[in-house]
Amino acid sequence: MTILAHAAIAPAPEETPGRRAWRKFKANRAALAGLCIIVFFALLALAAPLLPILDPNATSWSVIRQPPSAAHWLGTDEIGRDLLSRLIWGSQASLAAGIVSVAIAVVIGVPIGLVSGYFGGWIDMLISRVTEAFLAMPFLITAIALAAFLGPSLSNAMIAIGLSAMPIFVRLTRGQVLAVKTEDYVEGARSIGLGNLMILKRYIAPNVFPPILVQATLTVATAIIAEASLSFLGLGQQPPDPSWGSMLNVAKNFMSQAPWMAIWPGAAIFLVVIGFNLVGDGLGDALDPREP
Amino acid sequence: MIDPAMPEQPRPHPAAEPVLSVRDLAVSFRTADAWRPVVNDVSFDIGPRETLAIVGESGSGKSVTSLAIMRLLAKGSARIEGEVLLNGRNLLALPEERMRDVRGNEIAMIFQEPMTSLNPTFTIGRQIAETLLRHRRMSAAQAKAESIELLEKVRIPNARGRIKDYPHQFSGGMRQRVMIAMALASKPQLLIADEPTTALDVTIQGQILDLIKTLQEEEGMSVLFITHDMGVVAEIAERTLVMYRGDVVESGPTEEIFHRGRRPYTRALIEAVPRLGSMSGHDWPLRFPIVDIETGRVRAPTEVAGTLDAAGTPILSVRNLVTRFDIRSGFFQRKTEAVHAVENVSFDLAQGETLALVGESGCGKSTTGRSIMRLVEPLSGEVQLDGYDVLKLGPGDLRRMRRSVQMIFQDPFASLNPRMSVGQAISEPFLAHHLGTRSQARERTAELLERVGLSAEMMRRYPHEFSGGQRQRISIARALALEPKVIVADESVSALDVSIKAQVCNLLLDLQESLGISFLFISHDMAVVERVSHRVAVMYLGEIVEIGPRAAVFGNPQHAYTKKLIAAVPVPDPARRGIKRNLAVDELKNPIRPRGYQPPQRHYREVSPGHFVQE
Numbered sequence: 001m002t003i004l005a006h007a008a009i010a011p012a013p014e015e016t017p018g019r020r021a022w023r024k025f026k027a028n029r030a031a032l033a034g035l036c037i038i039v040f041f042a043l044l045a046l047a048a049p050l051l052p053i054l055d056p057n058a059t060s061w062s063v064i065r066q067p068p069s070a071a072h073w074l075g076t077d078e079i080g081r082d083l084l085s086r087l088i089w090g091s092q093a094s095l096a097a098g099i100v101s102v103a104i105a106v107v108i109g110v111p112i113g114l115v116s117g118y119f120g121g122w123i124d125m126l127i128s129r130v131t132e133a134f135l136a137m138p139f140l141i142t143a144i145a146l147a148a149f150l151g152p153s154l155s156n157a158m159i160a161i162g163l164s165a166m167p168i169f170v171r172l173t174r175g176q177v178l179a180v181k182t183e184d185y186v187e188g189a190r191s192i193g194l195g196n197l198m199i200l201k202r203y204i205a206p207n208v209f210p211p212i213l214v215q216a217t218l219t220v221a222t223a224i225i226a227e228a229s230l231s232f233l234g235l236g237q238q239p240p241d242p243s244w245g246s247m248l249n250v251a252k253n254f255m256s257q258a259p260w261m262a263i264w265p266g267a268a269i270f271l272v273v274i275g276f277n278l279v280g281d282g283l284g285d286a287l288d289p290r291e292p
Numbered sequence: 293m294i295d296p297a298m299p300e301q302p303r304p305h306p307a308a309e310p311v312l313s314v315r316d317l318a319v320s321f322r323t324a325d326a327w328r329p330v331v332n333d334v335s336f337d338i339g340p341r342e343t344l345a346i347v348g349e350s351g352s353g354k355s356v357t358s359l360a361i362m363r364l365l366a367k368g369s370a371r372i373e374g375e376v377l378l379n380g381r382n383l384l385a386l387p388e389e390r391m392r393d394v395r396g397n398e399i400a401m402i403f404q405e406p407m408t409s410l411n412p413t414f415t416i417g418r419q420i421a422e423t424l425l426r427h428r429r430m431s432a433a434q435a436k437a438e439s440i441e442l443l444e445k446v447r448i449p450n451a452r453g454r455i456k457d458y459p460h461q462f463s464g465g466m467r468q469r470v471m472i473a474m475a476l477a478s479k480p481q482l483l484i485a486d487e488p489t490t491a492l493d494v495t496i497q498g499q500i501l502d503l504i505k506t507l508q509e510e511e512g513m514s515v516l517f518i519t520h521d522m523g524v525v526a527e528i529a530e531r532t533l534v535m536y537r538g539d540v541v542e543s544g545p546t547e548e549i550f551h552r553g554r555r556p557y558t559r560a561l562i563e564a565v566p567r568l569g570s571m572s573g574h575d576w577p578l579r580f581p582i583v584d585i586e587t588g589r590v591r592a593p594t595e596v597a598g599t600l601d602a603a604g605t606p607i608l609s610v611r612n613l614v615t616r617f618d619i620r621s622g623f624f625q626r627k628t629e630a631v632h633a634v635e636n637v638s639f640d641l642a643q644g645e646t647l648a649l650v651g652e653s654g655c656g657k658s659t660t661g662r663s664i665m666r667l668v669e670p671l672s673g674e675v676q677l678d679g680y681d682v683l684k685l686g687p688g689d690l691r692r693m694r695r696s697v698q699m700i701f702q703d704p705f706a707s708l709n710p711r712m713s714v715g716q717a718i719s720e721p722f723l724a725h726h727l728g729t730r731s732q733a734r735e736r737t738a739e740l741l742e743r744v745g746l747s748a749e750m751m752r753r754y755p756h757e758f759s760g761g762q763r764q765r766i767s768i769a770r771a772l773a774l775e776p777k778v779i780v781a782d783e784s785v786s787a788l789d790v791s792i793k794a795q796v797c798n799l800l801l802d803l804q805e806s807l808g809i810s811f812l813f814i815s816h817d818m819a820v821v822e823r824v825s826h827r828v829a830v831m832y833l834g835e836i837v838e839i840g841p842r843a844a845v846f847g848n849p850q851h852a853y854t855k856k857l858i859a860a861v862p863v864p865d866p867a868r869r870g871i872k873r874n875l876a877v878d879e880l881k882n883p884i885r886p887r888g889y890q891p892p893q894r895h896y897r898e899v900s901p902g903h904f905v906q907e
Contacts, residue, residue, distance in 0.1 A: 017713075184707040188767075191665055192721040192774065193694030202720075206711040289754040290710055 031282020104162025113173025715751030840903025
């Protein structure tokens with residue numbers, strides 16, 4: 001949103017801020033690598049139905065807990081399902097859980113935090129107390145309670161996770177706003193006669209953005225794991241459909257007998273999280289005009 | 293006749309061994325691909341009991357030089373070459389453990405920012421005792437007694453009682469005294485003072501300078517004094533070293549530098565220092581002389597006459613303005629006290645006039661400016677501005693009113709949104725008030741940039757790519773975008789280097805001449821105020837204590853506080869060194885009053901036409 005706000009008023013030719021940001025992003029190798037990882041997994045998720053892989057839910061009692069082999073590249077699980085195809089199909093649920101729930105948290109949490117920090121007074125008091133009450137409850141417990149209330153399904157799990165993660169973003173945004181609000185340039189904006197909405201949009205939001213971006217990339221990881229826990233309780237992805245989290249959950253019972261069952265989904269989560277972190281970092285730098 | 297300027301101060305003996313001797317000091321910082329030199333071949337000696345000042349503007353390398361002497365620069369990112377001899381021992385060759393015995397022991401240091409250089413979680417007694425325990429191996433009881441003695445030495449009233457206080461219970465000036473007490477704790481041979489008075493109010497600055505002079509006599513230390521202020525140099529230093537972009541431009545006895553300084557840069561630096569009293573005989577604001585740094589040619593300053601329309605209706609008229617901030621305390625956050633920031637302030641500002649509001653921090657001058665613009669809400673009073681009854685405006689009219697009055701802030705690094713290009717920043721007010729199309733806004737921006745001495749190509753760049761002076765010009769361009777009648781300049785030149793300050797002041801005067809703008813010039817800098825203003829209002833604890841034409845207030849100050857302010861301004865004349873002001877050691881009072889407090893009725897006496905003083 002901030003990129004658009006900038007692009008809209010930039011005098012036309014040469015390099016628009018959007019292009020400038022992309023040029024800087026491209027020059028950042030780590031960020032590009034992160035982007036590649038995310039794109040790779042996203043393509044994998046989208047292409048799952050087209051790939052020549054086995055049915056992820058087909059069980060086979062003859063190949064229980066097989067290590068990687070030519071027939072099953074990544075091995076099989078405790079009821080003989082192919083891990084490769086479960087991993088690929090599972091990326092759909094896991095990426096969706098990670099991205100959608102964080103998007104929910106950001107889209108709801110950041111504006112609330114902006115309002116709370118910027119206007120202060122009783123509205124800030126109200127929002128802060130409610131936020132603190134939510135933060136006092138363990139993240140997972142809140143998510144479980146919400147998911148149970150909404151009913152078991154992947155989309156409800158995403159909503160539940162998003163809402164549970166939201167208070168962190170309210171808090172973070174509010175704190176950042178309080179710091180930015182005291183800057184002279186915000187008072188300067190008021191002194192030229194800008195309204196609150198414009199000040200929030202063009203002065204506050206762009207300057208509180210970077211730490212929120214970093215927090216968002218980190219929360220993607222938390223969300224993927226949370227989805228796993230919910231599916232373990234039957235509140236997330238419904239069995240037998242796979243998700244990385246649910247695969248990991250089952251695998252932990254067989255750590256010594258079949259470690260590969262845990263390694264693959266674990267590695268996938270790790271890679272996606274790294275990817276989001278690198279992209280988040282790179283975006284933060286690319287969007288900051290102070291960075292060369 | 294005994295010359296009062298030459299007191300019985302022990303002069304450094306020419307043959308005496310120098311305490312500190314710096315030879316060919318060079319410092320470079322690591323950048324992405326190379327070592328960038330920041331200090332080149334600096335050499336100087338400081339004799340026993342001598343004060344040497346290193347003077348220069350930001351980026352001159354003066355602070356880096358002092359940090360290099362103390363070896364406080366990070367090893368991997370800075371390279372130090374040359375020799376730093378303390379009593380003949382090369383500090384740069386010492387192992388790190390031995391260096392720790394030098395720091396805070398043989399050489400002590402005080403810094404610019406007294407608000408952040410003390411640890412807020414320990415009492416000051418404990419922080420002073422730390423040095424004593426570390427370097428002088430005293431027992432706890434001895435250390436306590438010595439701490440009290442040190443606090444007395446730096447003239448902190450009631451030292452015995454205050455030793456258990458925490459830093460936040462002291463004002464800025466008092467904290468700087470504590471810092472000095474800590475520095476003295478180890479009986480150092482050399483005190484390095486890095487801009488120790490820059491962050492302080494002018495009366496406090498005078499007190500601290502006096503204190504350093506006195507202590508130097510009492511303790512027999514040498515002092516390396518780092519500053520950007522030629523006025524301070526003249527007051528304190530026997531010898532002066534002028535630095536510019538990492539090089540020593542000139543060095544010698546302070547008198548010689550001031551009177552016979554040969555290098556153009558030195559001249560430029562001295563010319564840019566406003567001298568209090570230099571305005572007698574001038575009727576109108578006077579531009580600063582600009583010295584060409586290359587050739588040393590001085591462009592003679594010209595007066596700014598004929599901008600003032602004193603006969604017409606004032607563009608801004610303030611009557612009985614009162615602004616208070618509630619202080620809440622207790623569990624229920626009840627209003628218990630109030631800061632009487634602005635109390636019953638009245639004045640007029642004519643078209644094309646500059647009225648200066650002067651006073652020290654906390655006197656309410658900034659709040660007055662912000663109340664007039666309704667950036668804070670005043671409690672009562674009346675403000676007429678360009679036909680608007682400001683305090684009665686609704687939100688929409690208030691925004692329209694903002695076209696008539698604009699503000700320029702103090703800190704050019706904080707007053708521009710880092711995420712907006714300069715072009716966006718300047719065109720924004722124009723677009724926000726729907727004054728024209730985007731292409732018109734762009735034209736206007738280009739024109740404004742040229743007007744403030746920048747080029748139109750700079751539009752695409754971001755604030756961080758500019759220097760402080762340039763940023764202040766950008767802020768001015770932005771303020772001009774709405775063609776305001778009044779500009780509130782809140783300490784707008786205070787944070788700038790002297791030469792830049794002179795240029796920006798000249799720019800403001802140029803704009804006043806060509807556009808007929810009125811300025812409410814808020815400043816603590818008496819010398820600049822004398823130069824640029826038509827009238828002056830002195831504020832103290834939220835009230836105007838004296839107001840009148842510039843020549844009358846400076847030439848014939850009536851109120852005790854005005855006199856005190858004028859007396860405290862450093863005089864850039866080395867002949868007056870050694871004269872102490874004997875300012876009383878006191879804290880600036882604060883205007884916090886209990887709820888329901890009725891301020892006393894004030895009466896003003898007219899001294900001469902237009903010159904009023906509070907009785």
